[in-house]
Amino acid sequence: MIHTNEDTIAAIATAASDAGIGIIRVSGSKAVSVVSRFYQNSKHEYDLEQHANGTIRFGYFCDAKGNLIDEVMVSVMRAPHSYTKEDVIEVNTHGGTMVMQKILHELISDENECRLAEPGEFTKRAFLNGRIDLTRAEAVMDIIEAKSEFALSNSEKQLRGDMRNIIVDMRAQIIYEMAFIESALDDPENYDLTDYSSRIMPMCDKLIRKCDNLLKSADEGRVRATGLSTVIIGKPNSGKSSLLNVLTGEETAIVTDIAGTTRDVIEHDVKIDNILLHVIDTAGIRDSADKIEAIGVEKARKFAKEAELIIYMVDSTSQVGDEDIEILTSVKDKKIIVLLNKTDKEDEIIITKENIQKLLETVGINTDVPIITTSMILGNGIDDLKTAISDLFFNGKLVPEDEIYITNLRHKQLLEKADRSLNLVRDSIEQGLSEDFYTIDLHDAYESLGLIIGEEVGDDLVEEIFSKFCMGK
Ligand SMILES: Nc1nc2c(c(=O)[nH]1)N(C=O)[C@@H](CNc1ccc(C(=O)N[C@@H](CCC(=O)O)C(=O)O)cc1)CN2
Ligand SMILES: Nc1nc2c(ncn2[C@@H]2O[C@H](COP(=O)(O)OP(=O)(O)OP(=O)(O)O)[C@@H](O)[C@H]2O)c(=O)[nH]1
């Protein structure tokens, strides 16, 4: 059967796991009549067709033969006042996977009337029916996937329409100039292009700056949203796994006093204030005859190479030397924080911050690398570590700013394209080319920005974007 946007669709909107309540959502012109077939009110006196909009009522959901499946609550939201702008019914059942599946199965059994929704199809309809633009539809997905305070708050801003408004505003400025040029070329008597280039130049610069600022936010936005990949490396027994455990607040990794305890990499997401870190604990680096340990050491080096942040762990009660130089050299171009650990063993400390400073100089690492004294046993130095991370990556700003960050690769690429087109407009102006030259590039910029909010976007792209959504959304 060919799926169309006119079909009535149904899907489980809540998680596919046992929960208190589950919602099965139905959308489309047949929604009310399809659900009516299975819905009974306690006194049989009540008809779904009469159900007041936006209200919820108790009743029974029975199968086609009239056998009770579950007691439910049903809400009706008629077009256009619904999520999809179509008639929407939500059946609230007990949230067992079995009961939700059974009800869904009844609803979609008669395929001509109602079929299973594709992933993201409800939100796709909200977009196609004009309730939300593409950035807001994408925000819905981002909210569901958000794993940090930042990711969530940024996506909520996008859902609110902040991104859309910026783009709409930029496009309005572009189309105004395009219209002006066109009118002037058609009707030179009434529209004067004398000195026009000195007027359009500032506008162009402003738009380019806007693009550049948004693009700048993209890299920071990604780190903030998906987490900073952070690798803890150092010699065996320095306290790397202890740090991971302190950060996660649980026994995530095995800690013993035997050098070479950690062999494989251990990964864990850790939230530090508003920053999400993807922390990777690794095997202590040394030459090992043990085959398994040697593989672990190789892995540690590989992960360190791909990391965005290196936490270099040093045992302050143990000599530093060639091995440290060798490890630090391999990560010298990364952002590094050095932890000088085990400082609770006051009498045994032989390595100081100054020694580390010298070591870093030997390796040729910038001397403003933070060196923090810590004790994993006492939990000392963790706050300093947090501050150092926020300084390194966010200039000390931990609270998300009110500005919106670009976190979507599609938006980033289209903004880059618009940026390039606007720079071409700028070049044309500088070269004193005639106005009709600008319009081509202005139009390209206008189109690229339009694709971000979903105007002039083709069916293929719409399919691709919404197919990444989850079921029932
Ligand atoms: N039960 C339930 N909870 C949900 C949703 C839902 O669809 N059902 N949502 C989504 O998945 C989100 C809420 N988003 C929504 C956005 C708009 C409309 C809506 O009906 N809008 C209409 C009418 C607005 C009104 O009456 O004020 C409109 O914009 O025209 C519904 C939900 C999160 N929680
Ligand atoms: N006194 C003291 N002992 C610590 C501290 N941090 C870790 N230790 C101890 O040092 C030993 C090694 O700690 P681990 O966290 O397993 O060290 P590691 O760097 O993961 O070691 P490998 O996995 O072998 O590379 C354990 O006995 C820890 O209890 C600290 O700050 N002070």
Ligand SMILES: [Mg+2]
């Ligand atoms: Mg370890």
